[in-house]
Amino acid sequence: MEPAARRSAKNSVDREAFRDMCRKFAQVEMGSRWQAADRESKFPMELYHAAAKAGLIGLHAPESLGGAELGVTEEAIAVEEYAKVNPNFAIMPVIQGVAGGLLWDFGNEGHHQLARANNAGECLLAIAVTEPEAGSDVQSIKTTAKREGDEWVLDGIKAFITLGGDCDVLMVLARTDPTKGRHGMHFFAVDRRTPGVQTSQIKTYANRPMPTYRVSFNGARVPESRRLEAGFGAIMAGFNRERVMVCARWLGHMQTALAWALDYAKVRQQFGKPIGANQSIAFQLAQGHVDVEASRLYTYHAASRWDSGAPIQDIILDVSSAKLFVTQAVYRVTQSALHIGGGWGITEELPVMRMALDALVAPVTVGAYEIQLRVIAKQLGLPCD
Ligand SMILES: Cc1cc2nc3c(=O)[nH]c(=O)nc-3n(C[C@H](O)[C@H](O)[C@H](O)COP(=O)(O)OP(=O)(O)OC[C@H]3O[C@@H](n4cnc5c(N)ncnc54)[C@H](O)[C@@H]3O)c2cc1C
Numbered sequence: 350m351e352p353a354a355r356r357s358a359k360n361s362v363d364r365e366a367f368r369d370m371c372r373k374f375a376q377v378e379m380g381s382r383w384q385a386a387d388r389e390s391k392f393p394m395e396l397y398h399a400a401a402k403a404g405l406i407g408l409h410a411p412e413s414l415g416g417a418e419l420g421v422t423e424e425a426i427a428v429e430e431y432a433k434v435n436p437n438f439a440i441m442p443v444i445q446g447v448a449g450g451l452l453w454d455f456g457n458e459g460h461h462q463l464a465r466a467n468n469a470g471e472c473l474l475a476i477a478v479t480e481p482e483a484g485s486d487v488q489s490i491k492t493t494a495k496r497e498g499d500e501w502v503l504d505g506i507k508a509f510i511t512l513g514g515d516c517d518v519l520m521v522l523a524r525t526d527p528t529k530g531r532h533g534m535h536f537f538a539v540d541r542r543t544p545g546v547q548t549s550q551i552k553t554y555a556n557r558p559m560p561t562y563r564v565s566f567n568g569a570r571v572p573e574s575r576r577l578e579a580g581f582g583a584i585m586a587g588f589n590r591e592r593v594m595v596c597a598r599w600l601g602h603m604q605t606a607l608a609w610a611l612d613y614a615k616v617r618q619q620f621g622k623p624i625g626a627n628q629s630i631a632f633q634l635a636q637g638h639v640d641v642e643a644s645r646l647y648t649y650h651a652a653s654r655w656d657s658g659a660p661i662q663d664i665i666l667d668v669s670s671a672k673l674f675v676t677q678a679v680y681r682v683t684q685s686a687l688h689i690g691g692g693w694g695i696t697e698e699l700p701v702m703r704m705a706l707d708a709l710v711a712p713v714t715v716g717a718y719e720i721q722l723r724v725i726a727k728q729l730g731l732p733c734d
Contacts, residue, residue, distance in 0.1 A: 357420075357658055358418060358421075358656060359412070359418040360418045361420075361423075362419065362423060364423065367426060367427070368430055370403075371427040371430040371431065374430075375434040375435070375438075376434060378400070378403075379396065379431060379435045379438045380434050382395075382396055382558075383434070383435040383558050386438075387437075387557045387558050390550065390558075390560050391558075391560065392441075392512060392515050392559060392560055394473070394515065397470060400441070400442055400470070401468065401469055401470025404417060405427060406442055406445050406446075406467065406468050406470065407445065407464075407467065408423060408427060408446065409421070409446060410449055410464065410468055411453055414453055414464045414465050414468060415469055416449075416468055420652075420656040421590065421656050422653060422656050424446065424652075425593055425594060425596070425597035425652045427442070428440075428443060429597040429648075430601065431598075432597065432598045432599070433601040433602070433604055433605050434605075435558065436598050436599065436601065436708075437556050437558040437559045438558055438559065439597075439601065439602075440594070440595075440598055441512070441559060444512065445467060446590075446591075447476060447590070448467075448475065448476045448520045449467050449474060450587050451536050451577055451579050451587065452467070452538065452577070454579070455536070455578045455579035456577055459575070463518060463538055471517075472517045473512060473515060473516040473518075474516055474517070474519075475510050475511060475515075475518075475519050475541075476519075476584075477507040477510045478490070478507070478584060479509045479510070480492060480507055481563075484508075484717075485717055485720050487522075488531045490505075490523070490534070491505055491524070492504065492505025492521065492522070492566060493505060493527070494524065494576075496525075497570075499573050500571060500572055500573065501525075501537065501570070501571045501572075501573065501576060502569070502570055502571075503521065503523055503568075504568060505523065505565075505566050506564070506566070507564040507565075508561075508563050509551065510548075510562045510564050511559050511561050511562075512559065512560070512562075513541075513548050513561065513562030513564045514541075514549070514564075516541055517540065518538050518540055518541065519539045519541055519546070520537075520539075521536065521539050521566070522534055522535075522580065522581070522584060523535065523536075531581040532581070534580035534581050535577060535580050536580065536583070536584070537576050538577065539571050545566060545567045545570065546564065546566055547565045548562045548563065548564050548565075554709075555706040555708075555709050556710050588715050589661060589665065589668055590655060591715050592651075592669070593648065593651045593655060593668060595672060595676070595711070595714065595715050596647065596648040596651060596672055596675040596676075597648050597652075599676055599678070599679035599711050600644045600648050600675060600679075602683075602704065602707065603637070603640065603644065603678060603679040603683065604641055605704065606637075606679075606682050606686040606701065606705075607634070607637045607682050607686065609700065610634060610637065610682075610689045611625070613686075613689055614630050614634060617691075624689065630689060633685040634685070636681065637681070637682045637685055640678035643674065644674065644678045647671040647675055651664070651667045651671040654668070665728055666724075666725060669716070669721045669724040669728070670725055672721050675711075676711035676712040677712065679708045680709075680711060680712065682708075683701075683705040683707075683708040687705040
């Protein structure tokens, strides 16, 4: 029913000039907004509008739908630069790309209109897959969609939906035929303001500029025209691409944390010398440098494998290995930075506790740590369930 979402880049750019442009965008548009967003756990909608105006939403979307039709490598460059300023905002354009990809690749003309609006900054999207009882095990979702004439009636609860209460349209995965397991699921593009859709924020300690929501559907009626020919397989392919962006996100973040820790270790004096003159501190920073460089290699290797046009089946091992390594590396680097900050590190006077808290999200989203190990073990031919 659903071909795996696979889009080759049509256009190319001067990558260094593009990196520079993304860096400036992040410094101006994200740098000025993240602290208030973090304090209030509130997404600033102007950031989405600014990103669309700068042509940074839909980087890999078809040109015919207002996208730039660039490759995974270019998107990773953008995300890395955003994340150096703020790792949470960095994921906003990525979510738009994954949700938008469902509309471009599996949608009808009505869906394409939504995609055009999304790329133009007029229709913020969210992805609603996870449920309170179905996190890593997406196949066990319970939300149902029952056909009644030209409409579908949605019932169920989704959890952890980033921007779920801020978006215009939710891309909702629901069971359309409970007898067919993962093959009996479809995505629906649901207007958030539809009667029967309710959202409530889930308060978190980390990732606060990009709030997550519980979204409930109680007899929400959605026209058949909003159903997509996309289900479980399509989102798994989308997640595979998103994992490369997750690597770029944490690669950017760990560089900022390492740079901060290096400066601090050179400047902070105890026992008459910089704390970085002690081997136990210096070695943590040396390890951090290796973590950054290895993460860079892993991230851009996975991105280039995507851009090579190889079948998804052939790149899963590279993508999951990269995701596993980089999300552990960012944990090591930010924990070292926090440690090097000493008592001051856990105060609001230094930025490092916030960095460490945000990095705690890294191994969880888009396939948790053990899920990546499971994928890798299977790719190695092990009979791992
Ligand atoms: C900040 C944030 C944003 C998110 N945004 C979205 C979003 O926009 N849309 C969306 O749909 N979802 C979103 N999610 C949900 C995210 O994808 C899930 O949290 C993730 O899939 C894990 O599910 P869970 O939290 O229910 O953990 P669980 O699946 O309950 O896992 C708990 C622990 O058990 C481990 N585990 C699970 N199964 C196995 C196994 N077979 N073997 C060994 N260990 C196992 C996991 O690795 C984990 O450590 C978000 C989550 C967070 C935290």
